Amino acid sequence: MRLDPVLARIDSDLPEALERLMALLRIPSISTDPAFKPDCARAADWLVADLQSLGFDAAARPTPGHPMVVAHGGEGGPHLLFYGHYDVQPVDPLNLWDRDPFDPELQDTPKGKVIRARGASDDKGQLMTFLEALRAWKSVHGSLPCRLTIFLEGEEESGSPSLIPFLQENKAELQADLAMICDTGLFQDTAPAIVTMLRGLLGEEITIHAANKDLHSGMFGGLAQNPLRVLSRILANMHDESGRITIPGFYDGVTELPEAIRAQWQALAFDHAKFLGDVGLALPAGEIDRTPLEMIWSRPTAEINGLWGGYTGDGFKTVLPAQAHAKVSFRLVGDQAPQAIRAAFRDWVRAQLPGDCTAEFADHGASPAGMMQITHPAFEAARAAMADEWGRAAAYVGCGGSIPIAGYFKTHLGMDAMLLGFGRDDDQIHSPNEKYDLECFHKGIRSWARLLDRLA
Amino acid sequence: MRLDPVLARIDSDLPEALERLMALLRIPSISTDPAFKPDCARAADWLVADLQSLGFDAAARPTPGHPMVVAHGGEGGPHLLFYGHYDVQPVDPLNLWDRDPFDPELQDTPKGKVIRARGASDDKGQLMTFLEALRAWKSVHGSLPCRLTIFLEGEEESGSPSLIPFLQENKAELQADLAMICDTGLFQDTAPAIVTMLRGLLGEEITIHAANKDLHSGMFGGLAQNPLRVLSRILANMHDESGRITIPGFYDGVTELPEAIRAQWQALAFDHAKFLGDVGLALPAGEIDRTPLEMIWSRPTAEINGLWGGYTGDGFKTVLPAQAHAKVSFRLVGDQAPQAIRAAFRDWVRAQLPGDCTAEFADHGASPAGMMQITHPAFEAARAAMADEWGRAAAYVGCGGSIPIAGYFKTHLGMDAMLLGFGRDDDQIHSPNEKYDLECFHKGIRSWARLLDRLA
Structure with missing residues (x-):
């Protein structure tokens, strides 16, 4: 009243x-x-x-x-x-x-x-x-x-x-x-x-080093390590065929959605076709066994946000660059510990480096979910x-x-x-x-x- | 006289x-x-x-x-x-x-x-x-x-x-x-x-397209295709574990070294440790069953010469870019046919594209060996x-x-x-x-x- x-x-x-x-x-x-x-x-x-x-x-x-x-x-x-x-x-x-x-x-x-x-x-x-x-x-x-x-x-x-x-x-x-x-x-x-769940964010930058200077791909191609190839391979390994992230321990602290929340989300009838359609896409591209809302709200991600190295201007230059770079971010959920994931990511990258290559990392911040x-x-x-x-x-x-x-x-x-x-x-x-x-x-x-x- | x-x-x-x-x-x-x-x-x-x-x-x-x-x-x-x-x-x-x-x-x-x-x-x-x-x-x-x-x-x-x-x-x-x-x-x-053998050269540029604009990785990360991930995976697949190139038909026309030439090359006693050491490297990184001289003189290669996409400046931006780009070159030997390899490469890339992604190619020239x-x-x-x-x-x-x-x-x-x-x-x-x-x-x-x- x-x-x-x-x-x-x-x-x-x-x-x-x-x-x-x-x-x-x-x-x-x-x-x-x-x-x-x-x-x-x-x-x-x-x-x-x-x-x-x-x-x-x-x-x-x-x-x-x-x-x-x-x-x-x-x-x-x-x-x-x-x-x-x-x-x-x-x-x-x-x-x-x-x-x-x-x-x-x-x-x-x-x-x-x-x-x-x-x-x-x-x-x-x-x-x-x-x-x-x-x-x-x-x-x-x-x-x-x-x-x-x-x-x-x-x-x-x-x-x-x-x-x-x-x-x-x-x-x-x-x-x-x-x-x-x-x-x-x-x-x-x-x-x-x-809003009751906010994803956290962890930012990393990787630089892969090989030769001590840029090389000519005619003179060295096929013999010398190419950091762009090394970096591509490492980044490609970050997800398996089902869309899961392969870094050991990455899913520690990830919690499953409570049934009550899952029911509420189902009732929302999220129109993912429209959501994706508005930006020219059609297909949910995340983990194959997760719903679209889970993909963006309650599941962690690993994404490449920037990638660069070698010659990127007009025309062509047959260079094997000395370095390759990537900016990678992780969206975090539940009790995932940002600093533990940062350490696991760096170990995982280093474990994949071939001979003659080293990796350097830069910290671009971290916040938990x-x-x-x-x-x-x-x-x-x-x-x-x-x-x-x-x-x-x-x-x-x-x-x-x-x-x-x-x-x-x-x-x-x-x-x-x-x-x-x-x-x-x-x-x-x-x-x-x-x-x-x-x-x-x-x-x-x-x-x-x-x-x-x-x-x- | x-x-x-x-x-x-x-x-x-x-x-x-x-x-x-x-x-x-x-x-x-x-x-x-x-x-x-x-x-x-x-x-x-x-x-x-x-x-x-x-x-x-x-x-x-x-x-x-x-x-x-x-x-x-x-x-x-x-x-x-x-x-x-x-x-x-x-x-x-x-x-x-x-x-x-x-x-x-x-x-x-x-x-x-x-x-x-x-x-x-x-x-x-x-x-x-x-x-x-x-x-x-x-x-x-x-x-x-x-x-x-x-x-x-x-x-x-x-x-x-x-x-x-x-x-x-x-x-x-x-x-x-x-x-x-x-x-x-x-x-x-x-x-x-x-010099009796000169490698040929084929230059290609790939652009992978996904969404019709750059996306925010908080809003779309995990749900939308990321062309940087797609491109990394495709480029990582270009070589197998032994260093061989996986594009179908790529080795058509590659000839083995005649025994007389092989003997001459062995007699040269190429100091690959010095050759690599001068640029800060130590290990031949090509096909595991080939000598260093073969790697640079008589074997074909596939190399990434440039790679870019997303945010590459200082700091961090949690973007899922609309496009990802690479410049790729192939050194060719023997009777490898540049235009056939160009076509095979493009088919091979397209066959690996997930839904929502397209590939665009640019021709950066070709010359046979x-x-x-x-x-x-x-x-x-x-x-x-x-x-x-x-x-x-x-x-x-x-x-x-x-x-x-x-x-x-x-x-x-x-x-x-x-x-x-x-x-x-x-x-x-x-x-x-x-x-x-x-x-x-x-x-x-x-x-x-x-x-x-x-x-x-």
Whole structure:
């Protein structure tokens, strides 16, 4: 009974909520370009003022880069931290935009009304869904629903250089029962989804050395080792015929999908033909006994991301190069230990080197997989709230890529996180003509109200 | 009896012969640089004048590039054509030269007297060995030893753009019983050698296509085809464990070494440990059942000369590229048919493509192997003449690289060729401080006199 008036208030206040979002979208807070530093500060100040209007104790906190917005407010359990980011990607190539990226407009399209502007989806529109839910709650009930910390970053699109030091220096202040991160999307545009599995990432660079200089293939070809051949052979051995990775110990710590999650994924009816078809492909190419969703969400990978050596210009040069190079990355899941896999990979490469060849390695970083603690009661509450709002079962899903913030909260604050968002695949984030569907904005606000009602 | 006075004359005339060579070396006939075009013409004119002084009907014949020097003289069989080139390589980096590359000097070194200048060995010193042998013969006997055509090119170091049209337009005039090409060297500095086997060359470029754009390996890794993996696997399959090439039909036309040639090669006692050691290697890496000399002279190869795709800059990018590329070359021997191998290679690549992948190929040229007709009596005469002069058995050897002129004479004039020269491995041709050993110049002249005596 306390929810219905909030939802009604959200519906009636939608035009004003849209105006507020557009005001924020008009600020060109491009974090990577120093020319926009004052605009980033202006966006932070705008959010501080808005949070203060909701009764928060809010401030823009300086960093060596752009400010962090931190706000505290409300009373009673649970204590929730909300994360979003107010900075946006650059807008070039500007000529591919249909209008000024920082002059937002509500547009009618065949698929419905959209808010067109840089940052509409990533992440200003998304973070405002939470603030608008709080506004409606406050105006109906006179107070915030529970104890809340709001944490809004201004460097997410430029590598978050100040984030980890800020978390470490403000560890006690930022502590909460659970972090809620709003920077993800719906599953295939329609199904509400909570990301609970994030793959980790391990980056390696190999250089194979043979002769002490480039050789002429007429003079030496057939007699001397060719590092390009050696490297090709090693990389080709990385997978067996079934698509499994052959590095000894690689699968240590890989866990099988729980039956409940498997059932949820099956219910999603992932349209892999469309997913692949959109990029000109047709066939799942991973392990032969795994489903397409497993391939991208819950199975580890080994991929060559870069490969080079010898003569790569126009025409031809009959060179046997002295070196060959590859960049290789591994997506990790479950409890796979990145440093153990790095060591196993290097041993495995060295064991395959023929005489006259040596291998050199460079470390391009490592992060373990992230598994959200779905036993936390907030997760089932979120599934139920999302299902109520979107009229479809909500699923715990995986994410093939990395969203570092969830891991940082766990590592530096010891705090679990929940990833919940309302973006759509066609939002064109990071690209020209970014948009956020008005429906996503509206139902996003309502989703948070429903979740706060269940949690508070 | 007619030879001895010629050899004596060569010995007594050596200082004057050296002066003549130095006059030619002072002309900076760098064919690839248009700034030196007048110098190339001057070198041609110098040679025309020198040939006229020997009684030749000689002329510098214009081409769209630098002139060809063509001279006819002498009477009686056999009719021999002599080929050399008067143009030289550029001299940069000039700061690595100990003196002006076009101010030749006779220098004492721990290894004996050397003529130091650009072109001393490649090829002015070498071509003058033949002219000086003729000069001594003429001065002793009053006439040239047999019917001779002299053909000196001025574009050898810049890709010979005018050569094939000139051969075609002057086919009848350039016809002779045998061509003698003086642009090669002694075997490992000491053993006289006649190159009778030249490997052919086939160049291919492959592009493997998968998705219609670069993909993010977080979003697609494990599900989508990675062309770098596909290409690595295909290239790795190109050789089996014994080092043999696996492309079907590849060995069609490969002939086994005749026993007589095998015995000559064994007698050369090739120091492969030194040959490989000079470039930082130790182990012959080719077919396990072949000797090092076979690997570089008489066996075909398949080598990757260039390989690229994905992100190759600093740092890391988790990309699954849309394409992967390789440049692959094959050294050919015996009667291997280049176009048949090209077709077999392409079929073999296509047969290994997984679903969602296509291959595109580019043709980077093809030339068959060259096998000299050693049944021609001039070959045994040359072996004997060389052995007489150098005090060591002369061998028919192979050459792993390509010397296109021999093939052009065969293809365009139907004329067999013999490759005979006196360069040493440490002559630093194409590099700073090029030199030609005075011993090579002197004994080279004497070698030609001996051979002309046996042939005329």
